[in-house]
Amino acid sequence: MLVLILRFALLALLIYVVYKTVQFLGDPKRRLKSAQAKEHFYFLDEQKNTRKNFKLAFKGVLFEGEKHIPSKDHPLFIHTIFVWSDAPEEKLKSFTEEDFLELENKIKAHYPDCKIDWDSSLKKFKNKKAEQR
Numbered sequence: 651m652l653v654l655i656l657r658f659a660l661l662a663l664l665i666y667v668v669y670k671t672v673q674f675l676g677d678p679k680r681r682l683k684s685a686q687a688k689e690h691f692y693f694l695d696e697q698k699n700t701r702k703n704f705k706l707a708f709k710g711v712l713f714e715g716e717k718h719i720p721s722k723d724h725p726l727f728i729h730t731i732f733v734w735s736d737a738p739e740e741k742l743k744s745f746t747e748e749d750f751l752e753l754e755n756k757i758k759a760h761y762p763d764c765k766i767d768w769d770s771s772l773k774k775f776k777n778k779k780a781e782q783r
Contacts (some may be wrong), residue, residue, distance in 0.1 A: 686712050695760065697718075700728060706754055709745070711737040715757065717764075730763045734769035742775045750776045 653674055678694050685692030686707035695704035695735065704715045713735045720729040733753075734743070768776060 682707055682712075686710060691712075691756065693756065695758065697760065706753075706756070708756070709749060711735055711741050711745075717761075726782070728764045729766060730755060730765045731761060732767045733757070733770070733772065735772060742772070745775060747776065 653708060682692050682694045682705055687710075688711040690707065691709075692707045693704065694706065696702050700717055700719050703717065706713050706715070713733055716732045716734075717728045718730040719734065749766075750772075757766060758764070
């Protein structure tokens, strides 16, 4: 009888470990940090929740976007997106104008009818790159 109980306990432990491993590997926040470390693109967003900001990793920089709706009558329509980053200037200096355009296109792929406003620090880098051309 004791052997049978131990077998069930080991089986339950094995199922629990597999469940936690799958849960860990599928965690969106972990995937975002991994994409940032590997300098890949990853978009983390709850599109149905207009009040929650989205995060995206692009070329090793973590950006955050705040969604704005025009009124409470249309909660699913995103009017404007304000994008900023807390990344150090050294990482942002490597961004080209094409990188900012690609970033805009990737955001517009999720929210096609929105206007994108950039933080003043990002505008500075974006405009500097445009002036250098």
